[in-house]
Amino acid sequence: MAIKINREMAGDLNNPSSELLNHCINQHQSDFWRLEKLSDYYDGKQDILKRTKDSAAAPNNKVVVNHAKYVTDMNVGFMVGNPVAYTSSDDIQSILDAYTKVDIVSHDTELEKDLSVFGIGYELIYMNQEPQTGKVFADIKCIDPRGIFLVTDDTIDTNPLFAVHYQPVYNLQGAVDYYLVKYYNDNRVLTYRAASIGFGDYQLIKALPHYFKAVPVIEYRNNEERQGDFEQAISLIDAYNLLQSDRLNDKEAFVDAILVILGFDLRDGDGERLAKERLLINTNAPGESSVSYLTKTMDENSVAILRDSLLEDIHKVTYVPNMNDKNFSGNVSGEAMKYKLFGLLQLMSVKSRYMIKGLRQRLILFANYLEIGNNNVDIDGIKIKLKPNLPINTTDIVNQIVQAHQAGILPLKVLLSWLPDIDNVDEVLEQLQEEKEEAIEMNQKAMGVQSGDSHSNLDDPPDNEDDNQDNNNNQSDNQTNQKGDQENGQNKNNKKQN
Structure with missing residues (x-):
């Protein structure tokens, strides 16, 4: 986790002292064994494997039911199973291209796994070079929290001062060389x-500049306490493993139970005959005789109740549902599934807030790098969205959108935002408009072909020469009519005078 120190006590940050480095590394090492245990539990190296018994002959089964891995894998798939979406009204294509180049989707999956296991995650942004072209680009990698830490000042803003990444270098014999x-x-x-x-x-071996204008190490938190998703359920996981192991031990002890024989005389060869023929003959005088095994009574019903109780508590504490439960049948609708996953959705709402905070810091570092090549990107308006990876009934959503649009109660832009796979609604609206215009144009062309050449140019402007000719003819006719009217009027006047 981040280490806080006083800025004045840190001294020259461009030339850190050995005392400063040793102090910070020792602080980080104090949390090493906790992180080591969490990693072991995810890998299946759990405490039940260390169990010993006083008697070597006693059954000592060691069953590991890896709920830690189940909880982490479910959270990772739920959080980043759908890639993180970045949208903005401005042009951010250069950042998206830079993310695509470093396969940011796979990186986010690895980062979320660290967050789920350790409760904390670190990523390093650094300058890399393409081996074929020699072109330099900004690359990004997740670093194991057991070997890296961030140091901030002790103000309420916790401004990053520096980060340290240390790792052992082994020789050919497997020992640490330096x-x-x-x-x-x-x-x-x-x-x-x-x-x-x-x-x-x-x-000091070498000193190189970087061009990110900030500490290129980002610390992500899983929650306020920096705890892993299964950390508080470790005691329940241990109890479940112990119960399942003891169930096998009891079964094994039952099979190897001691045979008690009363009222029989066993002679030479009777043991082999018993093992082969499964039969004993009482050669003594008539009397009481019996054969039985010395076992303890096993109450499977009580054990099953305890097992189910532990299993329920594990899922309750981690907020991860039991997907093998009968409530998660195949015919459950998407909306009904959301209610069953309500606890996990609440957990995601908390986890996503802390993750988005780190993702914004990542945007700043990439924008600072792109600015070197005069590629300025405005990241203030970028919206970051984490979509839960849930089964969705798209048919129901589309039907709701159609009904609401026909009723005219909501704008189409709002309705389209209901669809889970749409990141940029404005882009979709532009595509719809383009499709409408293309459809109209195709219809007009089709009508023109069917009606003949005389109507094939309905959208063309009228021919000016034809219009002028028509106007001239109309004017000539009007003048002829006016002349005829004048002559008729003159004749009438002459008749009256005569």
Whole structure:
């Protein structure tokens, strides 16, 4: 987790002292074994495997039911099974292209896994080079939280000061030869070599600038307490493993139970005959005789109740439902599934807030890098959306959109936002408008072909020459009519005078 120190006590951040590095590394090492245990539980290396018994002859089964992996894998798929969506009214294609180049979808999956297991995740943004072309680009990698940490000041803003990534370098015999320590501040990367971690001196190997204008290490939190998704259920996981292991131990002890024989005389060869023929003959005088096994009574019903209770508590504490439960049948609708996953949706609402905060810091670093090539991107208006990976009944949603649109109670832009796979509604509306215009144009062309050449140019402007000729003819006719009217009037006047 982030380590807080006083800015004045840190000294020169461009030339950190060995005392500063040792202090911060020791602080980080104090949480190492907790992170190691969480990693082991996800990998299936759980405490039941360390169980021992005083008697070597006693059954000692070690059953691991890996609920830790189940909880993490469910959360990862639920959170980032659908890629994170970035939308903006401005042009952000350059950042999206940079994300595509580094396969940001796979990176987010790995990051969310670290968050779910450790409760904390780190990513490093650095300058990389293409081996074929030699072109430099901004790359990104997840770093194991057991080998990296971020240092901030002790103000309420917790401004990042620097980050340290350390890792052992092994020789051919498998022993640690030395440690490689990389120090990142807001303008450079310093690489040190050290014989040990937490004490001693650090030998500077090289110093290189970077161009991200901030510490290129981002810390993500799973929640306020920085706890993993299954961390609070570890005792329940241990109890479940112990119960299942003891059930097998009891079964094995039942099979290997001691045989008690009363009232029989066993002679040489009777043991082999019993094992082969499964038969004993009482050769003694008539009297009481019996054969039985020495076992303890097993109450499977009580064990099953305890098992189901532990299983229910595990899913209750982690908010991850039991998908094998009968309530999750195949004919459950998407809306009904949301109510069954209500707890997981609430957990995601908390996790997504902390993750989006880190994703915005990632946008800033990539924008700072792109600015070097005069590729300025306005990231203030970018909206980040995490969509839960849920089964969705798209048919119902489309029917609701059609009904609401026909009723005219909501704008089409709002209705289209109901569809889960649409990130940019404006782009969809533009595509709809283009399709309508193309359909109208095709209809007009089809009508023109059917009606003949005389109507094939309905959309063309009228021919000016034909219009002028028609106007001239109309004017000539009007003048002729006026002349005829005048002559008729003159004749009438002459008749009256005569």
